[in-house]
Amino acid sequence: MRECPLDSAHTTGISSGDAVALTEAVETQFFSFGEQPNELILESGEKLGPVTVAYETYGRLNAQKSNAILICHALSGDAHAAGYSADAQKPGWWDNSIGPGKAFDTDRYFVICSNVIGGCKGSTGPASLDPEAGKPYGLSFPVITIRDMVEAQRHLIDFLGIDQLLCVAGGSMGGMQTLQWAASYPERVRSAIPIATTARHSPLQIAFNEVIRQSIMADPAWKDGNYYEDEPPDRGLSIARMIGHITFMSEESMEEKFSRHRTKILKGVPFAPEFAVGGYLHYQGSQFVKRFDANAYLYITRALDYFDLSGDRLLSNEKVRDIRFLILSFSSDWLYPPSQSQDIVRQLKKGQAEVTYCELNSTYGHDAFLVETQGQTQLIRNFLSSNDEHS
Amino acid sequence: MRECPLDSAHTTGISSGDAVALTEAVETQFFSFGEQPNELILESGEKLGPVTVAYETYGRLNAQKSNAILICHALSGDAHAAGYSADAQKPGWWDNSIGPGKAFDTDRYFVICSNVIGGCKGSTGPASLDPEAGKPYGLSFPVITIRDMVEAQRHLIDFLGIDQLLCVAGGSMGGMQTLQWAASYPERVRSAIPIATTARHSPLQIAFNEVIRQSIMADPAWKDGNYYEDEPPDRGLSIARMIGHITFMSEESMEEKFSRHRTKILKGVPFAPEFAVGGYLHYQGSQFVKRFDANAYLYITRALDYFDLSGDRLLSNEKVRDIRFLILSFSSDWLYPPSQSQDIVRQLKKGQAEVTYCELNSTYGHDAFLVETQGQTQLIRNFLSSNDEHS
Numbered sequence: 001m002r003e004c005p006l007d008s009a010h011t012t013g014i015s016s017g018d019a020v021a022l023t024e025a026v027e028t029q030f031f032s033f034g035e036q037p038n039e040l041i042l043e044s045g046e047k048l049g050p051v052t053v054a055y056e057t058y059g060r061l062n063a064q065k066s067n068a069i070l071i072c073h074a075l076s077g078d079a080h081a082a083g084y085s086a087d088a089q090k091p092g093w094w095d096n097s098i099g100p101g102k103a104f105d106t107d108r109y110f111v112i113c114s115n116v117i118g119g120c121k122g123s124t125g126p127a128s129l130d131p132e133a134g135k136p137y138g139l140s141f142p143v144i145t146i147r148d149m150v151e152a153q154r155h156l157i158d159f160l161g162i163d164q165l166l167c168v169a170g171g172s173m174g175g176m177q178t179l180q181w182a183a184s185y186p187e188r189v190r191s192a193i194p195i196a197t198t199a200r201h202s203p204l205q206i207a208f209n210e211v212i213r214q215s216i217m218a219d220p221a222w223k224d225g226n227y228y229e230d231e232p233p234d235r236g237l238s239i240a241r242m243i244g245h246i247t248f249m250s251e252e253s254m255e256e257k258f259s260r261h262r263t264k265i266l267k268g269v270p271f272a273p274e275f276a277v278g279g280y281l282h283y284q285g286s287q288f289v290k291r292f293d294a295n296a297y298l299y300i301t302r303a304l305d306y307f308d309l310s311g312d313r314l315l316s317n318e319k320v321r322d323i324r325f326l327i328l329s330f331s332s333d334w335l336y337p338p339s340q341s342q343d344i345v346r347q348l349k350k351g352q353a354e355v356t357y358c359e360l361n362s363t364y365g366h367d368a369f370l371v372e373t374q375g376q377t378q379l380i381r382n383f384l385s386s387n388d389e390h391s
Numbered sequence: 392m393r394e395c396p397l398d399s400a401h402t403t404g405i406s407s408g409d410a411v412a413l414t415e416a417v418e419t420q421f422f423s424f425g426e427q428p429n430e431l432i433l434e435s436g437e438k439l440g441p442v443t444v445a446y447e448t449y450g451r452l453n454a455q456k457s458n459a460i461l462i463c464h465a466l467s468g469d470a471h472a473a474g475y476s477a478d479a480q481k482p483g484w485w486d487n488s489i490g491p492g493k494a495f496d497t498d499r500y501f502v503i504c505s506n507v508i509g510g511c512k513g514s515t516g517p518a519s520l521d522p523e524a525g526k527p528y529g530l531s532f533p534v535i536t537i538r539d540m541v542e543a544q545r546h547l548i549d550f551l552g553i554d555q556l557l558c559v560a561g562g563s564m565g566g567m568q569t570l571q572w573a574a575s576y577p578e579r580v581r582s583a584i585p586i587a588t589t590a591r592h593s594p595l596q597i598a599f600n601e602v603i604r605q606s607i608m609a610d611p612a613w614k615d616g617n618y619y620e621d622e623p624p625d626r627g628l629s630i631a632r633m634i635g636h637i638t639f640m641s642e643e644s645m646e647e648k649f650s651r652h653r654t655k656i657l658k659g660v661p662f663a664p665e666f667a668v669g670g671y672l673h674y675q676g677s678q679f680v681k682r683f684d685a686n687a688y689l690y691i692t693r694a695l696d697y698f699d700l701s702g703d704r705l706l707s708n709e710k711v712r713d714i715r716f717l718i719l720s721f722s723s724d725w726l727y728p729p730s731q732s733q734d735i736v737r738q739l740k741k742g743q744a745e746v747t748y749c750e751l752n753s754t755y756g757h758d759a760f761l762v763e764t765q766g767q768t769q770l771i772r773n774f775l776s777s778n779d780e781h782s
Contacts, residue, residue, distance in 0.1 A: 207669065210666075251728075258594040276594075277595075302662065334725070337642075
């Protein structure tokens with residue numbers, strides 16, 4: 001294992017001053033498959049079809065189709081990872097890491113990001129129309145796992161005509177998909193960057209997801225998932241997201257950002273939040289319900305809980321050892337703590353894979369992979385550049 | 392600061408083999424005051440009365456009334472700290488620490504434990520009858536703080552004719568009351584043992600309480616606190632308690648106890664818990680609603696959030712330096728982590744108080760102060776015995 005090559009020589013010629021925004025407006029595209037039976041058989045054995053996968057691409061695929069990088073998003077992410085769409089005020093969720101001169105340099109690489117199935121951001125999920133029933137699936141949508149998400153991505157990569165991805169990368173649930181790619185299709189992955197993630201959801205992580213799901217389902221507006229023609233369970237989903245947000249931050253970042261500062265109290269609202277941290281959580285909850293489907297939150301958190309590539313599972317196909325890994329964790333991340341990344345490293349080393357591991361110092365907790373990009377950027381650039389040396 | 396006198400010589404003559412159960416059935420008693428105006432003016436300026444305080448005592452008060460120890464309970468505790476009441480199947484919540492030969496040795500000390508006001512276990516709280524309205528207070532119950540809880544206890548101690556407590560002790564919220572006693576009535580406290588606690592509720596702790604309160608209030612059965620004649624908001628309170636329970640454990644203890652073991656799935660219940668850890672949380676939630684009032688949970692968690700004796704507040708009365716302190720924390724407690732106990736130690740040292748601090752190794756997380764009693768017992772015994780040497 002090589003550790004923290006932050007000061008290695010691979011940065012030559014790349015300075016952070018080169019990073020600029022994507023200039024062209026980006027657009028989400030849609031790829032559909034599964035009209036034929038057996039095109040997508042899920043891990044549960046059930047079939048799903050037709051399946052739509054929403055995706056975006058940045059940069060250009062080279063003639064050899066050897067410069068493609070697949071970015072996998074986290075729980076509430078989507079296909080819009082970078083740049084601005086024509087109507088959007090905000091850039092994509094990882095715009096600080098994807099673009100010309102950035103960690104995933106679109107001047108060199110063809111970057112793909114697709115929305116997971118089971119979600120609600122363009123790919124098929126519980127809010128999608130069930131063609132047989134003529135109404136949204138709701139809870140008749142089948143159980144989805146991380147492997148199923150990867151299987152849908154594999155169909156997209158086939159469609160794009162790419163035999164081998166130069167890299168698969170992602171943080172949190174995106175890291176799990178990255179590991180799943182390595183386990184399911186090692187011959188199609190040249191290198192992998194799982195960030196702030198785990199090879200198995202721990203009981204603590206399952207516990208948080210359990211109360212998150214209970215918060216949604218306790219909302220009478222949830223109605224066993226049949227709310228698509230009425231008011232959605234916003235209150236329950238908002239509380240669920242508030243719980244999630246606590247786990248995304250760290251004690252230090254909360255102290256820095258909020259300390260015990262007070263917030264403006266809503267008069268006449270019993271037990272309204274009085275501290276800034278409570279006000280922040282409420283704001284996050286209220287924004288989240290505008291952009292996310294409650295059933296999708298249930299389906300995706302369950303997929304997280306099912307995830308377990310511990311023991312020999314990650315290495316069941318011996319070709320995993322041909323993949324180069326860069327594993328990153330953040331010191332203050334207590335949701336997917338460094339110890340879990342170290343477990344992945346140990347597994348991979350046992351399987352004789354080439355692994356570089358780095359725990360980055362950050363006070364941002366789990367959110368660090370989205371916001372604390374400086375050290376991460378340098379490590380990813382170095383790692384991707386060194387793929388050239390290995391070719 | 393003296394650290395960890397676990398091996399000191401104070402244990403002479405006390406072996407753990409001496410520990411036996413309290414032989415007589417214990418009985419909760421009730422003390423009332425506040426019929427006269429101004430007898431209990433709360434920190435908010437509001438008045439509360441009449442006030443009932445439920446309490447139990449163990450052991451005998453000596454003729455000099457110099458052997459009294461006040462035990463302060465945590466969030467969901469009560470006056471029944473030790474022994475068996477006539478009808479009870481389970482002993483008091485700290486029976487492993489209070490009794491003949493135990494940490495708080497009832498052969499030597501007169502131990503008192505009273506239920507906090509604002510709660511629901513015999514002392515006046517939001518479920519009590521508002522004499523003016525002729526119905527339960529509900530949300531017309533005034534705001535309660537940790538200082539108010541201590542003020543009610545002070546009335547009880549006056550009533551019992553005790554000028555100075557040999558010791559005030561408690562874990563978690565009990566530790567906050569202990570610190571508040573030291574700050575409010577230093578001349579009435581000879582020694583103090585705050586365990587697994589903090590001098591100020593941090594934004595992370597406030598954040599958890601915020602989602603806990605939201606879970607209760609989101610239950611339609613809560614009805615702005617006016618549910619006493621109908622079905623109580625059990626579902627919301629249950630989820631609130633599930634959230635709380637996550638914070639009481641540690642990653643290690645969850646791994647040891649549950650790992651990724653499955654639980655029996657409730658058929659026909661959508662997204663029923665599938666993992667043992669989820670089943671455990673549901674069980675804890677379902678038990679809790681049988682014994683606790685939802686409004687009391689709101690009032691007490693707010694009192695926790697308001698608590699702030701940081702900076703000079705703990706030392707505003709210089710007599711605090713005459714109190715001997717034993718501060719205990721537990722290595723795996725991430726709800727009230729050792730760093731917060733160390734902050735208390737620093738504050739007290741700055742004020743030139745006599746402080747002994749020990750961080751005990753435990754995998755039990757915050758629950759350790761209730762269950763991991765071996766090391767704690769020895770430290771408390773030594774500390775209490777050495778009071779004799781200081782007399």
